[in-house]
Amino acid sequence: MASDVSKRALRVPRVPRVPLKKWVTHSRVLLAAKTALAVGIAWLIAPLVPGVADDYPYYAPLGALVSMTPTMMGSVRTGLQTLVGLGLGIVLAGAVLVLWEPNVFTISLVVGIGMLIAGSRWLTAGGEYVPTAALFVLIIGGANADNYSIGYLVQMAVGIVVGLAVNLLIFPPLTVTTAVLRLNEFRELLARHLNEMASALQEEWPPQTEDWASRNDLLRATSDGVRTALHEADESRKANPRAQLHKHDLGGDYADLRALDAVTFYVRDMTEVLAASIWERDFPAVLPADLREPVSEVLKAVADAILARNGGEGDPDASTVADEALTMLLDRLDRLDWLDGRSDTVSSTLSAALAVAMSARRVLAALAPKEQDAPARTE
CATH class of the missing domain: 1.20.58.220 (Phosphate transport system protein phou homolog 2; domain 2)
Known part of the structure; x- marks a missing residue:
């Protein structure tokens, strides 16, 4: 018996695999193509940004690259937290420029503080840009730190916006x-x-x-x-x-x-x-x-x-x-x-x-x- x-047991056929079209639209291939497109568009737009940001067009493609993640909400979260991280890093660098002057001690101190902030639970994405932005403003910006900070932040924001737009309009995963x-x-x-x-x-x-x-x-x-x-x-x-x-x-x-x-x-x-x-x-x-x-x-x-x-x-x-x-x-x-x-x-x-x-x-x-x-x- x-x-x-x-013999009476039900035999259920295997579930068909994902069609090629859906595999492409949900795979790393699509993300790579969209990232490449976003970076290209950001590079074309960057020179058109008015003001001092025009001198730092290379940060726009970086912003587009940062904002591209497998999910739309992930892109929004990463983009916003990256801008927050940049802002905090610029503030830390500004404090050094106002109260002291860039040297081995102050740069090391600011980077250490930035790393502590980057490791906080509320800044899960983009936290690494806190010490990075502070370091860049102090070392690369130098005497032109004000214009550099504005250009850095604005062009990164432009790139992030481009990345979000591309991720939203082209097959949002x-x-x-x-x-x-x-x-x-x-x-x-x-x-x-x-x-x-x-x-x-x-x-x-x-x-x-x-x-x-x-x-x-x-x-x-x-x-x-x-x-x-x-x-x-x-x-x-x-x-x-x-x-x-x-x-x-x-x-x-x-x-x-x-x-x-x-x-x-x-x-x-x-x-x-x-x-x-x-x-x-x-x-x-x-x-x-x-x-x-x-x-x-x-x-x-x-x-x-x-x-x-x-x-x-x-x-x-x-x-x-x-x-x-x-x-x-x-x-x-x-x-x-x-x-x-x-x-x-x-x-x-x-x-x-x-x-x-x-x-x-x-x-x-x-x-x-x-x-x-x-x-x-x-x-």
Whole structure:
């Protein structure tokens, strides 16, 4: 009957990868092209800036370069904080020029103070320009520090504005699709991992395939990568007009990731238990030969239940099949004739099968729809 359960299990096709067009528009290639364009435009505009700033056109391309980040909100944040850092550096240099004079001691002191300010938590981007601006004003500006400071700040502002405009008008990056695909790939990895364990239990004992036994670190790293991708996708929606055209509720994806974090924990637990039962390492665990097939069927069915989520809301048939496979395994453990009167042996002999069954049950519970989903993260 266990094999019948496996045959009825839902087989969900792999999710298609990102098309070439979307890969280009969301990749480093686009960012590089936009940065090159912004720097070129800033260099053309810089000589047109009136006043003393005309003498320092080379800072405009630098401002454009600084402002180009993968997300629109990141560009705004970096640009504004860079200008704040420049302003603070100029103020520090001005204090030296008013109260003392530039020398080894005062320059070193100002740079040290600038580094302390740059390391503050509220100046996360552009902080390095505090000591840089102070140093440039004192050394390069010299006797012409007033004009230099104005030109430096104004041309950097011009470049930043150009960078923001380019980032806003030309495919402002929106990485929601990429994050959703990473989430789907994470499910595929977990499902493939469970299927490999299931196949190993049906091989000649002990199994020769053991790649899955050392994949726990990969599962944890993949989870961290998906969380980063979702955070970047959430960030890419802010101040992005494309987000209004491509609405997507990331709250559900964050809820799915929390569920998959729990699933990963239980899958890693199953991995350790089965590896210990096969190769007798880490801790004692026994998986009797007559229980390997039903345990294998449970793993396959749970894998299908995880993969079914890639189809959207998930197919209840896949979870039903997994529940049936798990129930059959537990019923089989309950009906074993040789359990009578041998409770001491039971606890050690069935430890692996019971541990896998409990972890599988908790995986299915984590995948079950919750009454209250995470709040929507929309703009």
